[in-house]
Structures are given as structure tokens and as C-alpha cells.
Amino acid sequence: MTEHTLKGKNVLIAGGGKNLGGLLARQSAAAGANVVIHYNSDGSREEAEATLAAVEAEGVQGAVLQADLTSPENVATLFADAEKAVGRIDVAVNTAGKVLRKPIVDTTEDEYDSMLDINAKAAYFFLKEAGRHLADDGKIITVVTALLAAFTDGYSTYAGGKSPVEHFTRAASKEFADRGISVNAVAPGPMDTPFFYGQETPERVEFHKSQAMGNQLTQIEDIAPIIRFLATEGWWITGQTIFANGGYTTR
Template identity: 35%
Template sequence: MKKLENKTAIVTGGSRGIGANICTCLAAAGAKVVVNYARNQEAAEKVVSQIVADGGQAIAVAGDVASAADVKKLFDVAEEKFGQVDILVNNAGVVHYKTMEVTTDEEFDRVMKVNVYGTFYGMREAASRLADGGRVINLSSSAVRMMLPTYGPYCATKGAVEQMTRSFAKEMGSRGITVNAVSPGPTETEMFLGNSESEKIERMRNLAALGRLGKVEDMGPVIVFLASEDAGWITGQVIPVNGGTA
């Protein structure tokens, strides 16, 4: 029997990058997966097609995690299609690399709404709708510990995610629900590479003890572990997955 057989998972921001790998890894472990996307339906359907071709079950569901109503809809659709939700992965996020001096109110609001409010909305919905013994896994960032210039607003959002993770773990423990965060280091995603100049990419590569950037394939297996019974005694933790970057 696969580790996550008969489990249902929602993955926000599951159409590309780390999120897509999380979806395929969860499905390979037996979970039925709700692949959330904000705009790129084609990419989300591609992830679903890959899962189905490999013998799994998945659906793509549109929704902006910055909207509480859209997050509620994710749970509604998941329950209608697959039954009670067992696993929530709050992966959706946006980056912001600017000094605080030139960051506009609108830019700050956007990164806060997606990264902090989106994670909060997911956890709030999970509090009443996740199955007993379920799993909540939030995505943070090793940038929180690196104190890099131009990362201030972004790190503020991920610091908030880590603190909410710890508090929510205490709130959900009586139902056997574990709540953890995974903290990737610099990773070869379209979002990171597309928003970073070559000098910065090389500098980040050299910071890792293992001498490379992370790959999306490095993340999914860790998520599967935290979602499984094997991780039943791990909660309220932030797990760095960064090759020794920070």
C-alpha cells in the first residue's frame, strides 16, 4: 500500500515549479490531488494529465489564495470530488526583491495578501474541515534566516508563515493534526530564475554547502514524508531544505 493511499490533498499554487513537483509526488504516493492555480490553467491541466497518465487521480481548480472565498471553494470542490480533505499544502506565493525604500504600498499589499493571508485562509479553513489526523504543510523560505538586502517584505511574509505554523500546531494537536513548514533555499524555479540576475544566481549557488541551487525535485519527497504517518511525531517545526545554504 502506498504511503498516502485514500488520502486527499489540496496543493495551492500547484501548477508550476515546486508546487507541480509536490503534486506529482503526493499522487505517486497514492493521494488524490487538487491542483490549485491562479491563472495558468494550461500548466495546471498538464500536471493533472501527468498524474492521470501515471495512474493517479487529480483535478485542477482555479482560485486566488488571496481571496477567502476562493480558498473555501477549493475545499468545497475537493470534498465534492474526493471526499474529506486530509492534507493541505500552502505552497502558493509570490516573490518581491526590492529595497524597502522603493517598495510601493501596492507591492507590499500584494506580497502580504498572497503569502500571509493566503496561508492564513488555508489554515483557517483547514481548522474545521481537515480530517482528524490530517496534515498541514506550509512553505516558508530560507531567506528568512539569511538577512539579505531587497528581501525585507518577502522575508516578513515568510517569518509570519513560520510563526503561524507554530501556533496552529498547538491549536490542532488535540485532533492529531500536525502542522509544519518547509523552508527551501534558492531553487531553480521559473519564479526565482526569472527575477534574479546571473550574478545573484551564482552567489546563491556558492552559498550552499552542496555547491548548487536546489531543484524542484528536492522538495516533493520531503512534503510526502511530512504528509505521511512516518512524520506523525513531528509538528510545529520548520524544516530547512536548502543544501546547507542557511
Template identity: 35%
Template sequence: MTETTTPRVAIVTGGSGGIGAAVAKRLAADGMQVLVHYSGGRDRADAVVAEITAAGGVATVGKADIADETEVAALFDEAEKRYGGVDVVVHTAGIMPLSPLVDLKLDDLDHIHRVNIRGTFVVDQEALRRMRKGGALINTSTSVTKLQQTGYSAYAASKGAIEAMTLILAREMRGRDITVNTVSPGPTETPLFTEGKSQELMDRIASQVPAERLGQPEDIAEVVAFLAGPGRWVNGQNIFANGGAI
């Protein structure tokens, strides 16, 4: 008799563009059923789902403010209702306002805190309440925490908080067979990274990488797919996916 296996189910926050879209498409290609989360980019999220389904995969969209616990709970409800459960959560949603610390408005700092720190806390909390045995939670940080680039103080601080949260959560999941890791991309060619940067600046950043190119979202998706699938013995780690930029 042929053994049947239930497809794993993944929620990808920030799945409407950039790294999130690449992750959603890669996990779907690996056979997972994917809920593509968006906050304000419904058209982009629909385009990701259309590409997945055209390739024979299974995906749908879901909207939520990641810092709102009621909306995030409803997002997980939708995944469970549609697909029967949740096995993988990849949290890529976030914002990256840049400014020297001395000039940063405190309202902007509060907004970064709400989206990047509170948003991660809310998503992770719901994920760990819902994920089935064998699950994988993957948060997103940044290589900027090690690069000490000017203008990134508030953003890097928020991502440092995510790294600390992740390492503790991995230990809090003792006995549940759930892995918790962080992926920290380096300079990656996404709208979030390229906005406001000249071609000259991006070329200079790319030259600092041994491969002499910017990362692509698919490069990051490869690492995430490993952690979401076969990488069961990698746990409580922060994986720098930056082509050797640091």
C-alpha cells in the same frame, strides 16, 4: 479478507508550477488523490494533472484566489465532492516581489501582505476546519528569513508571519491528530527564483551551498512528502530544506 484503505486526499495550492507542481506529482506518486490548485496558470495546472494521470495517479485542477475566503471554501468543497474529504493541504502559493525597503511601493507591500499572509491565513483556516483526523497541513516559508539578503525585506517579513502562524496552529490543533509544519526552501531552481537573475548570479548563489548546486523542486517535494505521510511525530516545526546553505 484483504483490508481496503481509502486513499488520502491532498490539496496543493500553487500546484501549477515550480515547487507546487513537484509536490503534487510526488504526493500522487505516493498514492494520494490530488487537487492541483491554480490562480492564473490553467494550462500549467492541466499539464501537471495530465502528467499525474499518465503515470496512473488521480488528480484534477481547481481555481481560487487564495486570499478570497469564498473561493477557497469552494475549492475545498470541490475536493470533498470529488474525493470524499481532505487529509493533506500543502500551501505553496505566494509571490516574491523584490526591492530595497526604502524603494518599495506601499501598494506592493499591501499586495504581498494580501497574497502571502492573508492567503496563508485563509487557506489554513479552511484546511483546519475541513481536514480529517490524521491530517497534515504544510505551509511554505523561505530560508531568506535567516540569510538577511538585501531586497527581500517585505518578502521575508511575510514569510516570518507564516512561520509564526504555523507554530501556533500546531498547538491549537491539540487533540485533533493534525500536524502543522512549515518547509523553508533555500535557493531552488524555479521560475519564481530565477526570474531576473543572471547566470553568473545563480552560479554564485549555488556555490554557497555545500553541494554546489541549486535545489530542485523535487528536493523540496521529498521533505513535504515525509511530512504529509510518515512524519507524524514531526509537528510545530520549521524545516529548512536548503542543502546546508545556512
């Protein structure tokens, strides 16, 4: 039986420079994996390079690659360059996304296009290139949102942009199954990161906290072990969306 461990594996993390992605990069390196860290814009470069330094301090290989993942060509190049940097990718994790809280009647076409490009289109082509490039018995994990099981206002383009990823995930899990590749999505509750606070009032933050165990937001430390499990011993789980939100919401 194959040993399900990250030691000696090659891991690519989209949005891997900071927040959840940065934690996953550091933990993967500590577990013995080589790690390729993707970041989107120049504003994220410094954090990505700091994460790279932490990865390399674990004695493994690391690399930093910049790409706008809303371009399918850039996604293809990202995977090709990741292979050049560390070898055939075994685990591909997509933590990238964009949040917008705005009423439908105030949402512009440009905002709609941007949200769907980042949350749905980029995720689709990340899955496509992972399917083309991953080693047999690889793992693909996409971060979505617990809002997929919520009934709320304001987040039409965010939840709406993430919701297709569930269908992409299920299709990919069937299409890649003959190569032993598992494909899953993880749906955290509102996370205690800068990604969240810019969209909410202090009052709504307190409301979100009140909906979960311990009166708290989801921590990145709550989600990283679930992704690590899916990338190792949890290989038999595939085609699923796992809601991890402290009881915030469910289907």
C-alpha cells in the same frame, strides 16, 4: 497504529500545477493519492491541466480548481470544492507565494499589500480552512523560505511576508493537535525555478549557488521528499519550520 501512507488519501496542493507543486502532485498520485490541483490565474491553467493528466494517468482521482487565495472566501470555496471532487481532504500543502526583490525605499504600497496578501494572508486563511475541513490525523504543510534565517537586503516584503507563517504554523499546530493534525513549514533555499530567476542578476545567482553544498541551487526534487515525509511517516513532527537549503543559511 495508523499506517502512514498516501495510498487512498486525498491531497490538496495550492499552486499544484507547476514547479514544486506540480512535482508533489505527480508524486502523490504515483503513491496512490487522489489529488486536487489548485492554480491561481489563467496563465497557469495549461500547466495545471497537464499536471492533472499526469495525475489521472496513475489511475487515481484528480481535479483542477482555480482560485485567488488572497480572498478568504475563495479559500473556503477551494476547500469545499476539493471535498466535492475527491472527498474529505487528508493532506493540504500550500506552495503558493510571490517573490519581489526591491529596496525598501523603492517599494510601493500596492507592492507591499500584494506581497503580504499572497505570502501571509493567503497562508493564514489556508491554515484556517484546512483546520476546518481536514480529516482527523491530517497533515498541513506550507512552503516558506530560507530567507527567514538570512540577514540580507532586497527581500523585505518576501521574507517579511513569509515570516508570519512560522507563528501561524505554531499556533495551528497547538489548536489542531487534539485532532491529530500536524502543521509544519518547509523553508527551501533559493530554488532553481522561474520563480527565482526573474529577481536576480547572473552574478547574484552564482553567489547563491556558492553558499550551498555542491555549488548549486535548491532543486524541487530536494524538497518534495521532505514534504512527502511530513505527510506520512513524519507525522510526529509538528509546529516546526524545517530549513532545507544545502547549508545556505541557518539560525
